[in-house]
Amino acid sequence: MRSTTTPPLAQRIRTALTAAVVAAVPTLMAVPTAHADNIVYPAALQDSFYSAPDDLASRQPGDVLAARVVPPPLGFPGTDAVQLKFRSTDSSGDPIAAVTTVLSPRDAAPGRPLVSYQAIINSLGLECAPSNALYASSLIDGIRESPGLLIAIQRGWSVAVPDHLGPNSAYGAAKVGGQITLDGIRAAQRHSALGLADSPVGIAGYSGGGMATAMAAALAPTYAPELNIVGSAYGGVPMNIGAMAHELGASAHPAFGLAMAAALGLEREYPERMPVSDQLNDRGRALRDRIANACTNDILLSGAGMSMADVADAATGLSLLESSSVRGVLDENSVEFVPTVPNAPVYEWHSPTDALIPLQSIDTTLRRYCEAGVPVRSELVPSPDHITAAVIGLPGALDFLDARFAGAAPTSNC
Template structure:
């Protein structure tokens, strides 16, 4: 059932991720061994005043993907001839507890009933819930511009319906990749359960790059066990940080211009794993102040706050990578360590010289998928940096998914 047309609460964010999740874990993993006088509980984002994002009574009795609320939203000028909907639905967090999540649906005028449905996992480097796609779409803040709009408009012009899940969840748990995969799959389920959208029998594809690629890759690997009923015909995942532990080891603790993203990922993972990764309890006074400054921030503010800083100057100890609890958190959010194998065809792309992510982990994961019989096409795009690779690979990713929607056999280059 539909609720009345409501004005959305604002906000939007943008992207970058590689080092963030890595260093994040360096902080989280290098600060959990000692108690400090300035102990502190995890700091969660400010609750949204919009009741649409609240947790309804009886959530535990609902099934993953069940629709909790639906509303029609005002049209967006950068997505012409497209209706916008938002769906609140039941999902599951990393502790297997029920949560309420949200996805935004872009429905083009030229779509057909049960036509293609693309779930696109946007790059979200943020700790504030106002930075999530559902809020970010309705803000004028230049920090929150949807930079993927051109590619999404190509999909919409083809008549595809596009789902944009808030895949960091209700606590904006930046870095929690497994959570993102579960929210992605449940968001697809929810979209297909709204009669007005006519998506019940739609073929489904998923796509995302970098942080959005982590959610996408985890969704693909989780789907056979977590959502086997979904008809996922293709997956496009690029620049995926496949192993957070290796990223943390490689990055180290030296000062860095994007240290803010590292701190953000540590805070986000603490929100999702407060007992296993008690980051706040191990920060010194400077660290607590920096954490508080970014607790509700989007990308630009996070970057500005952390620029040139390091884990060593904000923590009270070093060397948590040997902590079993911390190692378990890293493994739980590393696609390379997850034993599941996608059954949907996968197009994967990255740069062979990407300095932000462990390329050997991508190669190892793809080799494992191939040995298990998965249909994978992997393509290299030599480029100077992580984000340039996203732009270079996007046209091929769209072509790949278009062919899957048309029913063409998927290529395999294992």
């Protein structure tokens, strides 16, 4: 059975997060446009810290390639911050350079808990990634989960926030997001100045960040078996992105922009297997160019009320999603179809009336975990929609991780 009660935690979390998430009303802002006949990649950041070194292929996943101390983000008093560039692996098995930002209590004790928090990044632009967005001048452009991250730091934990969409801002590519998450943890533990080498590790995230988190949890036993992950907590996860694509693209939908962005992000990650741009009509190419470097709000606003039929070649439509190549990519990036299961307890939450994500896929995935012996606690939170469920469920996620760090036996409602 699932509990329908809200997990206990300080009321200030809910108040702060509600203001942060719900009050962040999308505003239309000008974004750079891209002009290309085929795949449009994001504009490069004008910061050499993000560039890949020449010897990247000779390094091991999780190796630290560069480190820099940065000021704490606005609203994070008493916090030390460092950014790490590290070696990771893309969806094809090739080496890539990725970045994580590690926030720690000032003068923190060695061996403190480490949480990798995968932020909600519904974007195609590199400037929208956490290593930049944490330093945005407004909450609309920043990390909306920042109040929750601050609470975690005040508990004495270090929080690593990876740029989990990778160097191509491959929105929708959960596999590379999971691998970057795990390699970011490796990097944080290998950077001796942080004192995290022997720390217990938790991972957490919501929505798209939850997708990277759930994928990391499922891949950990084979991709990073040495990590001491004591638990994963994630909510509002699109466990089956193929089913979600059909739901958002079949007819006019207010969140169609997210489906379009995910298709373009996957095309960047799988250029030979996801021929999205080749199937777009003039309106679709215009939308692609409009959002090629956009963050969440512009993506949502630009695609609102559209459907696949509006942007795809008349002969293609939804049939693009049925090709064996595209179907394989979607399945590879859907946690529901990952054969391995987490090797640590899982906490999951979502709204029972969430119309954005395929709820049946959550049940199917968690049932498989339960049957494999994974301790799973799933919470149906009293929320009418996807966004407010993030606010209501986060306190329970932090309580769950706190109990894992304390060594308490996990409870399950499988």
